[in-house]
Amino acid sequence: MFSEKDLLQIQSKNIAIETVEQQIEDFRTGFPFMSLEKAATVNDGVIRLSDEEVKQYADSYAQNSAGLNLLKFVPASGAATRMFKSLFTFLTENKADKSVDQFFEKLPLFAFYKDLLELIPEDADKQTIAEYFLTEKGLNYGYLPKGLLKFHTYPEGCRTPLEEHIIEAANYGASEGVANLHFTVSPEYNAGFQGLTKSILPYYQRALNTKFNVSFSEQKGSTDTIAVNMDNSPFREKDDTLLFRPAGHGALIENLNDIDADIVFIKNIDNVVPDRLKGTTYDYKKALAGILLNYQSKIFAFEAALEAGATPELLAELAEFYEKEICVLPPVGFDTYSDEQKVAYFKTKLNRPIRVCGVVKNTGEPGGGPFWCKNSDGTASLQIVESAQIDVDSAEQKAIFNNSTHFNPVDLICGLKNSKGEKFNLLQFRDPKTGFVTVKSRDGKDVKAQELPGLWNGAMSDWNTVFVEVPLITFNPVKTVNDLLRDEHQ
Template identity: 55%
Template sequence: MFSEKDKAQIEKRGSDIKTVEQQIENFVNGFPFIKARKAATIDDGMIRLKESEIDELVALFDKESSRKKLLKFVPASGAASRMFKALFAAKDEGKKDKSVEQYINEIDKFAFAGSLMKVTQGKRDDQSLLNGLLNADGLDYGSLPKGLLEFHQYGDQTRTAVEEHMVEGAAYANRNGRVRLHFTVSPEHKSKFKSLIQGVKKAYEEKYGVQFIFSFSEQKKSTDTIAVNMDNTPFRLEDGSILFRPAGHGALLENLNDQDADVIFIKNVDNVVPDHLKDETIKYKKALAGLLMSYQKKVFNFAKRLDKPEVSDYTRQKALSFLKNELNVTPPKGFRNWSNEDKLAYAKAKINRPIRVCGMVKNVGEPGGGPFWIENGDGSFSTHILESAQFNFNNKRQSEIFNNATHFNPVDLVVSTKNYKREKFNLLDFRDPQTGFITEKSMSGKTLKAQELPGLWNGSMADWNTLFVEVPLITFNPVKTVNDLLRKEHQPA
């Protein structure tokens, strides 16, 4: 299937033939549907914290954070073009729907209105407001990433999404006055991120009394996946080379794997709010981190005891009980008949894994993943974040389970990626390669099949110890379309 020229192209990208052949096999066979057992709900796979518990966890985090290496990790690679889909249709094809009318009529409510008026020289006709926002000789918002867009207004000042993450980071990713932030960016936008940060960094450091330490990474070319024709043969460009495509946010597992921190906060770039609404976000971020620290201590204690040359029956049983009752890991059927040696090996393997605490909001009909119990490949049961594409909706029972979900995944995670010896886990060892996605795309008028790697917080973290915690809906304010910025959560107080 692959010529010597193909192999050279694959190797140059940093990948290998076996990986690409496996991707072809995935196209041929497809990915299996997940075996969901039930939705994770309050007191059945999900924690609802009392106000007193939140206060205790925040206090724990505040006490312990000075001794922990903290990092705020923000996936910020993709262009914001989907935010402006309706506006592009209006600009290029004259198709104006209600959302376009709302954009035009309420233009002054957007934080970027001042910048837009400068490029349109004050013109406010429909075409000027569309061209000025989207064209390369205007603000060029249609090709910029969300992080660089002006999201919020503060008097005569505005803030981009990146700046809002800086302000958030100063509140909860602050270790002794040092705030580490990592943004995943596209190569073509990296200089723009650096330029923006360079221009505002000093002012924010003075305002919040901190030192910001920024790092950036790009989605690695080696993680791109092969595209195929509908008959599963490699899709080739005009020059005969194979088409490889970015493999979705699951590819960022490699970027996360490269980070060195004891506690990592993960949050999407567009989920930010103005200062007058930040208190709840900060409180719950600290509470999630406090909960992570409390469980981290328990997990490390068990891992250390299970690592000893001699492990008592009592320690093994306590570890298994902790896994089942607190980490939501139920052993496979017939486990009681296993030998003590096999039970110990099972306990060690399940305890000694990365940990994630995931905030979950009540389901309000947003598209995307949610918290569920599933049957794992080894026959055990545990909690996972699943996407709708992983469900077989032709199966009535699976469809019912999906529809019974009470909560939604807002991508609000606090994670621990080291073992009790403070050694980094290789996160690639804990993903489920069978949880990728296949989609249909087109290029140059031809239909093709594309493949996404297991999602960063879905299949890429499938074999992590997972805790779900209910968080308030106010902590989830994504900007999927430009008009989302008109919602009260993104407007000045």
């Protein structure tokens, strides 16, 4: 199947030939669907906090995070092109829909308006304004990443999402006056992120009395997946080379695995709000981190107790803890396990990374949500599941998915070290069978592309997982440019 030239190309990307062969086999056989048991709901997989509990857990985080290495991890790869889909259609085809009309009608309300005004010719028509807005003739916003676009207006100036995340980090992710941030970026935007960071950090360090350590990484070429034709044969470029494609946000588990931190906050680049609305986000981020440290403490104590010697009482306590609090149901026949088998089972379950995931009430947003799922090892546990992972031809599975009460806003707090302070190898806790196949276009031809298990679903499939309901106000993504006109971004 592969020539000597192909093998050299594969080797140059640091991809094992066995990996490529497995990817082609996955194209042929497809990925199994997730097996949904039921939706995770309040008091059945999702924790709802009272105001008093939010304060208690936030206070606990403040008391117990001293000396811990904290880090804010922000996936920020990719251009913002999809934000401007309607405007691009208007620019290239002169077709305007309601969103385009709204954009021009409300133009002075956008944070980037003054920058645009300085560039466009006098008496410019809408077509010219769109050109200066989207292309390198002006702001070039159609080809920049979201993190570098001006989102919010303040008396002292306008801020990008990059800046909003820096401010957030100082307010819930700092320890002893130091805040660490890590952004995953695309190679073509790395210089832009580094340049903006260098120019703004001195100001924010003074204003927030915080020292910031900001680092960047790019999605590794070794995580790219091979593309195939519709008959599952390798797709070849015009020069006869193989086509490899970035494998979605699931590839970022490699970047996260390179991080050396005790506690990591994960949040998407576009989910930021102005200062006047940040308070709730701060409160719940601290509360979720407090919950994580609480569960981590319990897990470490159970590990120590098991090492000291398993008793029937300890095994019963562990069984209740995992079923009632971590929401992991053991395999069928677990009651017949010997004590040695139960100890081995619990040691495996305890010695894993832990994540506390904020989930919001489902308001119809497209995307994944929290569910109880059957796993390949016979257990059932909490998972984030995307619509692409379920069998829509199954009325039962479709009904479970459609009746979910909560949505995944990508709001995670992660514990990446074991009880001895050693980093987990996160790659050992993925479920490789939770990737999925999509159809893309290349040179006018349909090609199949493969995405790796998603960062917050399949790539974290075998983590200890806790779901906590967070207020809807903490979820304010910017999917289209006109989302910046919503009250939450003004």
